Amino acid sequence: MSLFEDTYRTIGKSYEGLFRDKGSKFIAYAFPFEDEVQLKDIIAELKLLHPKARHHCYAYRLSPDRSVFRINDDGEPSGTAGRPILNVLLSLDVTNILVVVVRYFGGTLLGVSGLINAYKTATQLALEEAEILEKTTDDIYEVQFPYLQMNDIMRIIKEENATIQEQQFDNNCVIRIAIRKMQVNAVIGRLEKVGQTNLRYLKTI
Incomplete structure (x- = not known):
């Protein structure tokens, strides 16, 4: 590849x-x-x-x-x-x-x-x-963010066609998403611009 x-x-x-x-x-x-x-x-x-x-x-x-x-x-x-x-x-x-x-x-x-x-x-x-x-090769990331940032995060995920694998919503929210390999830099760049967002790479599938 x-x-x-x-x-x-x-x-x-x-x-x-x-x-x-x-x-x-x-x-x-x-x-x-x-x-x-x-x-x-x-x-x-x-x-x-x-x-x-x-x-x-x-x-x-x-x-x-x-x-x-x-x-x-x-x-x-x-x-x-x-x-x-x-x-x-x-x-x-x-x-x-x-x-x-x-x-x-x-x-x-x-x-x-x-x-x-x-x-x-x-x-x-x-x-x-x-x-x-x-099939596409996807990188799996965990995204942590305050509940108030929910709309911004979800809009980016939808616009970039990332796939939500797991989600947990509370005052502090955690979402696990799959991002197509060729789109990773663009998606991560947009998510990092949202305030108080933490990203963690987990694995490639």
Whole structure:
């Protein structure tokens, strides 16, 4: 993701794809995926669903800038499973996605090129079914201000199309807002001009 890019492509729900070759069956599952702690539970669920499958290979990409990734061949020859799955994610330029391909061995060895093609094709079939969503990269800020400044703050938030995630109104008000990355400087600049307003950066999503 370049300095001036604040969008990324992902999926909003799970999808499946099925590929068969010489008796072997490759079932690809594509999941929305935002945290590596999800991985263990997802793999465990698929192993319960497919207890007789020989392999559960996967690849994922994480973060809006697509910088985090991991592959796993789960016993297949090195480079024949996880890497072809990841290459599909790279070619589609998608992120925050985990693809697990479950393989049932059909008794006939497919060879390196056959395995690469099977894992790639199963992944492609799953993502061909997917609705690819374009999302913005947002910075989350906490805004604290006196109740008397409410109208000014809310007007800026509305005019700048920031999204309110949480709000707490009292004599001292606290709002948590999501601001699109490319608009952060403009929005923060306007909010800081409102008297007695405190801003705190929390995270990027």
